[in-house]
Amino acid sequence: MDDSDYRGQPGGPLAPGGPLSGMAGSPAPGSFGTTGRGPRLLTGGGRRATAISTASTLVVIGALVAIFLVAPGSGEVRHTFFSPHDMWQSFIGNPKKGYYSVGAAIWLNIRMFLAAEVLILVFSLVIALIRQSTSPVLFPLRVLGVIYVDLFRGVPLLLVILAIGFGVPALELPVISHQPLAVYGVTALVLSYSAYVSEVYRAGLNSVHRSQVAAARSLGLSQWTAMRYVILPQAVRNIIPPLLNDFISLQKDTALVGVLGAIEANNAAQIYGSTVFNYSSFTVAAILFLLLTIPLARFTDHLIERDRRRRLAGEVT
């Protein structure tokens, strides 16, 4: 059965027979739901459906552009946010004039993201394994795990960044109170995100059927060996899409570390704006973040689609 028969059809409501005719599978003119190949942004097949969706897309985009252009403040906004000169100036930066390069500052975001990502993957796995453990000896750690997850999922990331970024240096401890701002930022990101990601791991561990544990243990594998070779690999496979989704979010949230004064892209853009009184620098920062997140988003889609195909193939056999 072609699965697109049961999909929502973007052209459905406009079809001659009304929306229900497509769902019921009656052969409406223009043949809805007859083609079904690969992942589609434009669901539903047929030349007519494609024409309708193209037209409606053009109308919507055209309307948005028109509103932007005819708005009373349009010229002002175009100058303030989309000035090519200011976009270029903020991108390359000019320390003599008192502002930093947004293009260079994004590297700090990338570095913070990469460091945080690795630490989160490890730390949250430890939390998840502790919370999943059953040994009575680990009871105190399990309680700590619950408190930790509740605490850091409940407190806004911005407050965690402020608390660590300003609190830890104020303690005046040797070494740990004298780190670069980005280190405090990464610490806060790791603490906050690990609380979420440990729950994703836990869901993944629970998604592996208990019979797999029984099969592994029945062969004489210890609890740890069974976890390491049988349960965890399957769990991780199941949670790659949601994990990547969290990491897309993490890429953007590195911008929050700017509140500490670290010169990351968003902060550099802000400095440009308050120095030159032109906010095209924010547009540059936004474009740079998009260039980072969109490839990861597409990669996530690709993995989800591959997983869906594999599941379908698995059901057939």
Place this chain on the structure above:
Amino acid sequence: MTEREPASAEAIRIEGLHKSFGPNQVLKGVDLRVATHEVVCLIGASGSGKSTLLRCANLLEPIDAGTIWLGGSRITGAGIDQNLVRRHVGIVFQSFNLFPHMTVLRNITLAPTKVLRTPRAEAEEEARALLDRFGLAGRQGDYPDRLSGGQQQRVAIVRALAMKPQIMLLDEVTSALDPELVAEVLDVIRELAAGGMTMLIATHEMGFARDIARRVCFLEEGRIIEDAPPAELFTSPKDERTQRFLRRIVDAGRL
């Protein structure tokens, strides 16, 4: 494993085994002995406790009361290393439970390499030999979802055999298979029996049980009601409950 008794040809001995799941009493005092090289079949309606008995014998379920000996050594109670016991007791499940993220070969060699510390090359050689023996040559690189149910179950049997167990526990290993795939799995079990493997088999295949078993045990409501050679149990069952069960089986056309 402690309390070694005088040398016996006894593979497994179960005495007074009780097991409950919450308020539900599944096993109410089971006594059972299986001699080395003996094949014993467990029959009985679904829910009679066959699977639970096998899972208890593999220590997958903690027991409430009773004692189990393996090859004369006590394996229940305090101070028992369950992982050590399970090396010697192979179990095959109704639903295969192969590891889907590993190739057939890796499914088989995982436990020998990680538990017995057999060198990988040696473990793979043994695995290939077993695959050849059970008609699965050339399948070692495949993932389980590429195999038919019958092939998967044969791989699961090979996986358990790779640990060179003293006894094999088979838990309704053909119940999840399409009828045309049942024979190939039963053939494997016949070959194992011919090779002298000690087996305790829970099954719904009465014809097969009559064929292969030296003794057949009928379970009902967590007790072994009757324990006799198949010729006796299937033709002239003594207990009225066994007669009733077999009559239902015959009516259903399964004997």
